[in-house]
Amino acid sequence: MSHFEFHAPSLADTDRLGAALAAVLPAATTVALRGTLGAGKTRLVQAIAVGFDVPRSEVVSPTYVLCHEYEGRLPLYHLDVYRLRDEDEFLELGPDEYFESAGITLIEWADRVVDCLPSDRLEIDIQITGPSERRFDITALGTRAEAILEALRTALKVTE
DSSP states (O other): OEEEEEEESSHHHHHHHHHHHHHHOOSSEEEEEEOOTTSSHHHHHHHHHHHTTOOGGGOOOOTTTSEEEEESSSEEEEEEOTTOSSHHHHHHTOHHHHHTSSSEEEEETGGGGGGGSOSSEEEEEEEEOSSSOEEEEEEEESHHHHHHHHHHHHHHTOOO
16 A cells, blocks of 8 residues: 655645546546545546546535446446445445446545445545645555556646
8 A cells, every 4th residue: 555645735736646647547447535624525526527528617525426437438336425325335336337437437425435436446535724725635545546646646736
């Protein structure tokens, strides 16, 4: 397991992270997003979606519908599990279909269903550090995610 922190002093930097992720995420990748309300989970998903040729205006939080599917360069599955009661309710949604697809699965509030997630995934914890400043702690779990993380480091020119 390896990780690095990305500091985003502005929304433009969050967008830069999303663009870099879109450039390096291969098909069948799961990204688990964690952070408090207003941390910027949906903003990051919007930035990733733009990198997959999905208009930002189409990407909204799926809190009430649980999942939005977007057709871009690759299919994007945007899940929000905030309102689910438990992991059993999540499993009833059939998430394995998303995890095993050729698309990218992005899950907001993933800490609520962590035991149901693929063992090989990226985890992104978002911390609010100022009015539009964020710290993204990005962790790779699994060998495939490790390769993605290294590609992301290179794309962002991060050295640690």
